[in-house]
Amino acid sequence: MRILVLVVNRMVWFVPTLLGLLAIVFFISHVIPADPAAFAAGENASAATIAEMRQRLGLDQPLHIQFLRYVQSIFTGDMGRSIYTGRPVSEDLLSRLPATLELTLVTVVVATLVGVPLGVVAALKRNSWIDHALRLVTIAGLAIASFWFAILLQLFFSMQLGITPLTGRVEGWGPEPITGFYVIDSLINWDMETLLDAFHHMVLPVATLALPAAATIVRFTRAGVLNALESSYVLYETAMGYPRWQIVWKYVLRNALIGTVTQIGLIFGILLAGAVVVEAVFDWPGLGLFAVNSILNSDYNAVMGFTLVAGTMFIVVNLVVDILQGLIDPRETR
Known part of the structure; x- marks a missing residue:
């Protein structure tokens, strides 16, 4: 209720x-x-x-x-026509939405898988050299401009070493379109070559977006774990002789990750905005690149359409986060 x-x-x-x-x-x-x-x-x-x-x-x-x-x-369901493409704005946005969502979702997954464990380690090793090193990395991750970091990655990994693609989503035309998500479409068509190529092209854009996202998750996870470790129930379980890993896994994480879950939802919305610059740098054919081209050409309908879609996704994601937060901690719904 x-x-x-x-x-x-x-x-x-x-x-x-x-x-x-x-x-x-x-x-x-x-x-x-x-x-x-x-x-x-x-x-x-x-x-x-x-x-x-x-x-x-x-x-x-x-x-x-x-x-x-x-x-x-x-x-009435009409977003108007794009001056830049000559097509209905809704069609342009719908065709580019899967590329941005795929990039954003993969980034959130990577940032979460990296940020949560590092945040727990930083809290458990409080004031150690590991904690200080992670603080330095997270501060740098939050301070570095995404477009500058993206260009550095391109110069080093693509142009100097030649081990990652410079731009684009895949080589060629991509898999047979079904959902618009290249990873899912490649799996449906069992096209492993295109699947690996899609992940290969995502390496640098995901690394660019995941750095500040993971840094944020590390900081909030660390703060949540430290707060939970100082609570009375953890002190009681420790006095009872429970193993430290069991206390952290069963009791600390659930309470410590409440703030982290909220931040992950906010990060999703931030990534949608940050993807505008990153997609332009990597020529990623998503909503961000479309928004940049629309702004440069003063395409009002396209800019408004992008704002409407991005705002709707941000609100929906935050609603889902609020629901998850209420399920994790029922006190949050009071």
Whole structure:
């Protein structure tokens, strides 16, 4: 019952949150000194042609009227057409969504598998050289700019050593499209060569995104484990003579990972935003690269569509995190 109340409370704020996000992005994008009508009309278009195109796109209307019309079209399922591709924005986003989700999900899995154990080790070895070394690595991981780290990885592993691909998702056309996720499609088609190639192309983008994500998970896991180790029930179990590994595995981790689970959900949303820069560097054909091209071409409909999809995914992921947090610790749903 408490979980149901939690879901209802979150859903009540779903539409207002998205409307506020869309309003902010809409007005910011429209005050930028760029004319999408001139881009759509062509490089050598006359002033009359540009004015006609501006009227056709509805850009001659006041901003609040344009925004209200856009919101109205969203509720009818129409995101408009992309000036950059000439296709419906919904089709462009749907075709690129699997690439971004695949990259993000693999990054979250890698960051979690690396960050949680290292966070536990750092807490159990508190103030040792291992703990100090992990602190240094996590601080560096959070401080390094993703685009700079991505370029360094390309220069060293791709251009100097030649052991990883420089850009792209796979060599060639990829597996037969079924879900749009190359890993899943390769497994369905039992195409092991393409599967290995897909993982090979993901090495550098995943490493770029996983570094700050894993650093965050390490820090929150360490803090959670330290807090749990100082609790009364752990002191009691220790006094009873239970093995340390059993105390950590059965009692400490469940309570220590509550904050980590929340952070993993937030990291997922952050990765969606961070993927914009990383996808542009690695020419990864996902939502991020599409958003960059749309921004450069002042493609308002595409930018708004990306904002809507990214905002929806972020809200849904955080709802799932809240539910999981409530299942792990029922006190969180009170």
